[in-house]
Amino acid sequence: MLLLNASGCLDALAAPELARSLDGFVSKTVTPEARGGNEPVRIAETGHGMLNSIGLQNPGRNRFIAEVLPQLRELGLPLWISVGGFAAHEYAETCAQLADVTIELNLSCPNVDEAPESAAEIVAACRAATPLRLFAKLSPALPDIAEVARAVDAAGGDGLSLVNTIRGLELDERTLRPRLARAVGGYSGPALKPIALAAVYACFRATDLPIIGMGGIWNGRDALEFIAAGASAVALGTVLFADPDAPDRIRREVDETAGLLGLEDPLQARGVAHEPRPAAMAPNLTTTKVPAFLAN
Amino acid sequence: MPRRSLHNVIAAEQVGPYTLLRVERGPMEPGIPGQFFMLAAPGRILPRPMSLCLAQRGELGFLFEPIGRGTRALAALEAGDELCILGPLGNGFRLEVERPLLVGGGIGIAPFPYLSEALRYPPAILGFRTARHAEAGALVPNAEVVVEPTRVTEVLEPGYDVLACGPEPMLEAVKALAPDAQLACEAPMACGYGACYGCVVEVCGEYKRLCMEGPVLAAA
DSSP states (O other), X not given: OEEEEXXXXXXXXXXXXXXXXXXXXXXXXXXXXOBXXXXXXXXXXXXXXXXXXXXXOBOOHHHIIIIIHHHHHTTOSOEEEEXXXXXXXXXXXXXXXXXXXXXXXXXXXXXXXXOSSOXXXXXXXXXXXXXXXXXXXXXXXXXXXXXXXXXXXXXXXXXXXXXXXXXXXXXXXXXXXXXXXTSEEEEESGGGHHHHHHHHHHHHHHOOOOEEEOSSOOSXXXXXXXXXXXXXXXEEOHHHHHOTXXXXXXXXXXXXXXXXXXXXXXGGGTTGGGSOOOSSSSOOOTTOOOOGGGGO | OOXXXXXXXXXXXXXXXXXXXXXXXXXXOOOSTTOEEEEOOTTOSSOEEEEOOBOOTTEEEEEEOOOSHHHHHHHTOOTTOEEEEEEEESBOOOOOOSSEXXXXXXXXXXXXXXXXHHTTXXXXXXXXXXXXXXXXXXXXXXXXXXXXXXXXXXXXXXXXXXXXXXXXXXXXHHHHHOTTOEEEOOOOOSXXXXXXXXSEXXXXXXXEEXXXXXXXXXXX
């Protein structure tokens, strides 16, 4: 099972050993111009998750490509570059300047204004600009995520990253005022898991695109549920903040949990959530599909 | 990067309105005074950043005010409970100073007992909201304790190498009087090791991660 970090949840240069405990590193989102990010306070813990309002702080694509990317390559890991922008052509221009990476198009940051074009239009523009693999990272707040997934597929996308955070608000218990400076932020952590699972479930039924599942994965059981809903790989986000040893632990746990269900490989569970409930407890795994990209 | 490790709780003691949480040190390094540790608050999603207060033989001691969900959960720990800790993290105080003076306000005195020991017990000025809060002043040797409405800056004399920790308005006031002071800052933090970009503070017009650039910053 391929294990990645969720974009924006790890600085591989600050924690290279942690990055190397993953199967690939996903960068923080890179935008055409440098961004200082949002005013603090930027994070707040909630009852069952956390809010962030970072605001895509990054050095801009020129400095990223010239200074950061060469250092990331020294890690010797497969690299996924998260690309952001405020118009389709901005995404495409960044894609055109990248090589030897997988691209994740951030189509769903809850903390900045969105591009006016649809996800499919942005994917199409990027498809025309690069032969690199393009994954579309979608928001769980889309009214019909399956429809968007089909549109991404038709526009030439190679896969889906499901899901980004969802907008949330937390008030200070003493002042009843927002705890984040910008009031609303992206909600992540365990509370996001059922929402993310529903998105993976819907998109698995809608397309044959490989899916990276993410959203509140805290242990091996959570990861296996994403596989069962249709993900072919998973990414860790908020859990990395709480437990930098999470990749090794979750890898161990997912193998153990799969073993308890009689599976030699966790990926044998891919999509079983879509099959009829078994008469016995062991699931019928004969029809699971393992996507070709996992062989890399 | 340091590893997380499990530590047995020795005691959670009251010091005025504050809690001094003492845990077994095990093989964990206490680090440089002013560095911090991430403490896994039971039942919470995120760990809590705490500077080290005491580094007695075989122990680590953390002083905090139990006012939020995380600090209340940490204060409720009992002898024999286990606590997961990551650290030491960040940059501590620069200890090569000629005439050190510790200036602290409220829970900002937390790193001072350990810092005082490392600097061989220099003078300290500690300010508190109430006489009850000021009970924590007894943890810092050689300290002059003031209680509001008196402020630490009213008794701060020139000619010292100031090492300060406390609320932001106090740090601003100290900086105005001692432009070369070392200031230990505080910010909400999710990870403590540079991953989340949540703890930024403005340094030279740019948002920098306090966990990487600090928590001790040069006033200039």
